[in-house]
Amino acid sequence: LAQRLVEALNLQHLNATDINPTAPLFGSQQGSLGLDSIDALEIALMVQQFYSVTLRSEDPESVAALTSLRSLSNYVATHHGS
Amino acid sequence: VTVLLGSGLPDTPLIWCAGQPVSRRQFASAVHAFAAAQPMGSNILNLCAGRLRFMVVLAAAGLRGQVTVLPQSSSASALAAAGANNSHCINDAAVPFATGAATIDQPGLQVPESATACILYTSGTTGSPQPHHKTWAALATTAALDAERLLESGPVNIVATVPPQHMYGLQTTMLLPLFADCAVHDGRPFFPADVSAALAEVPAPRMLVTTPLHLRTCVESRLPMPPIAQVLCATAPLSLELAQRAETEWRTAVMEIYGSTEAGTIGTRRTVAGDRWRLLPKARLDGEIAHCTYHAAHLPASILLRDCIERLPADGFRLLGRDADQIKVAGKRGSLAELNAQLLRVPGVVDGVIFVPDGCERTAALVVAPALTANSVRQLLAQTIDEAFLPRQLVLLSQLPRDTLGKLARKALSAALRS
Numbered sequence: 001l002a003q004r005l006v007e008a009l010n011l012q013h014l015n016a017t018d019i020n021p022t023a024p025l026f027g028s029q030q031g032s033l034g035l036d037s038i039d040a041l042e043i044a045l046m047v048q049q050f051y052s053v054t055l056r057s058e059d060p061e062s063v064a065a066l067t068s069l070r071s072l073s074n075y076v077a078t079h080h081g082s
Numbered sequence: 083v084t085v086l087l088g089s090g091l092p093d094t095p096l097i098w099c100a101g102q103p104v105s106r107r108q109f110a111s112a113v114h115a116f117a118a119a120q121p122m123g124s125n126i127l128n129l130c131a132g133r134l135r136f137m138v139v140l141a142a143a144g145l146r147g148q149v150t151v152l153p154q155s156s157s158a159s160a161l162a163a164a165g166a167n168n169s170h171c172i173n174d175a176a177v178p179f180a181t182g183a184a185t186i187d188q189p190g191l192q193v194p195e196s197a198t199a200c201i202l203y204t205s206g207t208t209g210s211p212q213p214h215h216k217t218w219a220a221l222a223t224t225a226a227l228d229a230e231r232l233l234e235s236g237p238v239n240i241v242a243t244v245p246p247q248h249m250y251g252l253q254t255t256m257l258l259p260l261f262a263d264c265a266v267h268d269g270r271p272f273f274p275a276d277v278s279a280a281l282a283e284v285p286a287p288r289m290l291v292t293t294p295l296h297l298r299t300c301v302e303s304r305l306p307m308p309p310i311a312q313v314l315c316a317t318a319p320l321s322l323e324l325a326q327r328a329e330t331e332w333r334t335a336v337m338e339i340y341g342s343t344e345a346g347t348i349g350t351r352r353t354v355a356g357d358r359w360r361l362l363p364k365a366r367l368d369g370e371i372a373h374c375t376y377h378a379a380h381l382p383a384s385i386l387l388r389d390c391i392e393r394l395p396a397d398g399f400r401l402l403g404r405d406a407d408q409i410k411v412a413g414k415r416g417s418l419a420e421l422n423a424q425l426l427r428v429p430g431v432v433d434g435v436i437f438v439p440d441g442c443e444r445t446a447a448l449v450v451a452p453a454l455t456a457n458s459v460r461q462l463l464a465q466t467i468d469e470a471f472l473p474r475q476l477v478l479l480s481q482l483p484r485d486t487l488g489k490l491a492r493k494a495l496s497a498a499l500r501s
Contacts, residue, residue, distance in 0.1 A: 010442060013475045013499075028461055036469060037272075038295065038412055044273045045299045054275045054305070062273075 001073050008046040009039050021070040040066060047072070053079045084195040084218040086141055090237075090263040092189050097134045097259070098239065099268040101283045104134060106189035110141075112179055113191060117142035120170075125149045125201075127169040128247070129156060133255055134268045135177040136246045140200075140256060144193035144218060152247040154203045154211050159465070163211045164203060195219040202249055204343045204415075214344050215382075223380035224346045225261035227362045228253055231350050232337060237263040238311060239284040242291035243271055248413075249343040250316045254291045264289075274303035287311035293413055294320045297336075301328050310334045315353070316341065317413030319401075325353035340401065344385045348376050349399060361397040371402065388415070409438055409445070411470040421445070421471055428462045430454045433482050436473060437495055447473035448482055448498050475499060 002016035011033075024032040026040070035043075043066065044055040053076050055062040065075030087096070087106050095103030116138050126143045128150050130136035143150045153164035161171075193199070199218040203211035216224075240258065244251035258264040271280040277300050281288055289312045292300075297315055300307070301324065310332050315325075316339040325336045340359055341347040349359035361367065365378040374391040375384045390402035407418050421436045425447065434449040449459055456476045464472055483494035 010444075010474075013477075028464060030457060034460070034472075034474075041273065041295065041299050044275075045303055048274065048303045048305070055273045056275050056279070057272045058276070 001076065002069055004046055004050060005043065005069065005072075008042050009035065019069055021073070022068050025066060025068060025072075043072070047076055051076050051080045083192045084222050086144065086191040086193060086260045087189040088261075090189075092187065094263075095239075095265045097137065097266055097268055098284045099132075099134055103265070105184065107184040107186060109134075109138070110189035110191055111183060111185040112138050113141045113145065114186065116177065117145045120146070122146065123148075125151045125165065125169040127151045127153065127161070127164060127166055127171040129153075129171060129173045130177060131245070131270060132174050132268050133242075133246055133266050133270075134179060135174050137256055137259070138177055138179065139172050141191055141193075141260070144199060145191055147194055147197055149198045150200045152200055152202045152252070154248075155468070157469070160203070160211065164201075164213075193218045195222075200252070202247075202252070202343050220380045220382075221257055222261050224253060225257035227364070227380075228347055229258060229262035229264075230363060231347075231360075232312075232314065232339075233258070233262065233264070235287065235311070237265070238287045238289040240264055240266040240289050240291055241269075241271065241277065241280045241284060242266070243277065243296040244291060244293065244317075245270060249346060250339065250341065250413075251291070253346055254314060274300045274305050278305050278307050281308045281310065289314060293317045294324065295412070297328060298324055301331060307332055312337060314339065318410055320353050322353060329354055342385070342387075345376055345378070345381060348387070357400055358394060358398045359401065361399065365397075367391065367393055367399060409471075411444060414468055414470045416468070416471045421467060424466045425449070425463060427466070428459060430462075431459065435482060435490055435495065436471075437492075439475075439496055439499060440492075442474070444474040445471055446475040446477075446499055448477050448479055448495065450479055450481055452480075454478075 002019050006014055006016050025035045028034060047053040065072050090106060092107045093105045096106045096109045097104040126148050128136055128139045130139055140150055151164050151169050154160040195218050198215045199221050200216045201213045203213055240255055242251060242255045246252055246255050255266045259266050267280050267284050269280050271277040286309055288310050290310050291314045294315055313328055313334050313336045320338050328336050336353050338351050338353050339347050340349045347362055349361045351359045368375045371390050374387045376387055377384045388408060392400040392402055394400060409416050409418055425431060425434045425436055430451050430453050432450045436445050436447045439446050451459055456478050460476055477499055483498045484490055
């Protein structure tokens with residue numbers, strides 16, 4: 001998932017293995033990946049294409065999934081194939 | 083006077099909220115009630131995200147002769163630039179709405195035609211956005227011209243991914259319903275599944291108002307979409323390939339608008355039909371290439387266009403691309419020169435350059451700032467430039483890779499970024 005994130009978001013300056021699984025994906029605080037709403041859309045497309053997992057704004061679980069790499073990974077694992 | 087909702091039957095839907103229609107009469111009743119409860123005087127800063135509430139506040143301000151101010155974003159700097167301190171700020175929570183309470187028979191709302199209806203701001207790279215005033219008469223004409231060109235088969239039900247606070251969203255999701263008998267979905271769907279669900283909540287014929295970015299993610303998601311009669315795209319160039327794919331897979335027609343905050347719509351095209359754009363009816367272009375001006379009777383002055391344009395016979399024109407200094411990210415225009423000026427104004431930055439690396443959409447920066455970290459440069463920069471233009475990659479160096487003439491070659495910039 002980290003590798004696909006790097007590819008989908010063009011984060012050429014990062015190695016997939018360097019992403020801290022609990023670091024915030026969004027926002028400007030220390031340690032955050034500093035992603036924005038355009039990236040959120042790309043993440044939704046990526047998980048749809050590779051895992052058939054759908055994100056919805058009105059679903060709080062979907063929104064919480066975008067907190068960190070780990071939360072996204074847990075969400076994908078739970079909803080994959082459902 | 084100009085009349086909002088002057089045509090159309092009183093009981094037809096104006097807005098779709100969670101699958102339920104709000105009729106023109108219900109809406110106008112809510113506008114009168116809201117207008118009566120508001121303090122007089124100051125400008126109205128309309129921050130509502132829901133389109134029903136945004137439209138109630140917009141129309142109520144018109145009824146009372148108050149000016150609606152639309153900031154570029156809800157960031158602190160955009161609000162300050164829009165004069166938030168001297169305005170009455172209204173968000174969704176401040177607008178009560180009870181459906182089913184139509185207290186009036188005729189929905190028509192009279193607003194002063196030559197008064198300023200709205201002040202919009204052009205995206206400022208520098209933190210000093212420029213205001214643009216629109217009268218109600220100008221907005222009514224804009225809507226009539228857009229409808230004449232875009233709604234060849236009559237009114238549609240609109241679902242939009244763009245906010246009503248910017249000109250494109252204002253024209254399509256507010257003015258087409260208020261002046262041209264369309265209805266609009268209350269929400270602003272974001273993810274592809276949200277777009278699909280919102281489209282399913284309105285009846286046919288549907289029009290999806292969006293941007294190339296959203297269109298691409300919706301098409302590539304391969305999620306099933308209800309029938310879409312028409313797709314409208316603006317804010318960035320749409321590729322022929324994506325337009326063709328959307329037309330084929332959704333059996334729809336994809337139209338593009340070329341326009342600006344100052345002008346509204348300048349021209350339109352059906353993307354798959356080629357690179358010839360058609361000017362709006364009764365409009366005119368003067369000049370050539372980098373010095374083209376746009377004239378239309380409803381605009382107070384002619385407008386110098388920031389794109390290079392080739393005029394074609396009759397009402398045609400072709401876009402030749404932008405000035406090398408101009409960049410566009412997420413629909414926002416910026417000037418690299420202005421961004422670089424802001425970077426060099428950051429306390430502690432000795433030297434630096436912001437540029438767009440080949441093959442990237444976002445900016446990157448090389449910065450010399452011995453006393454700062456990359457993160458602190460980014461945070462200081464975020465106070466003066468729009469988030470969209472913030473460097474995705476920000477690399478600190480001991481010096482920039484200048485050549486013997488002191489210039490920065492593109493090749494050297496890319497190499498420094500990679501290392």
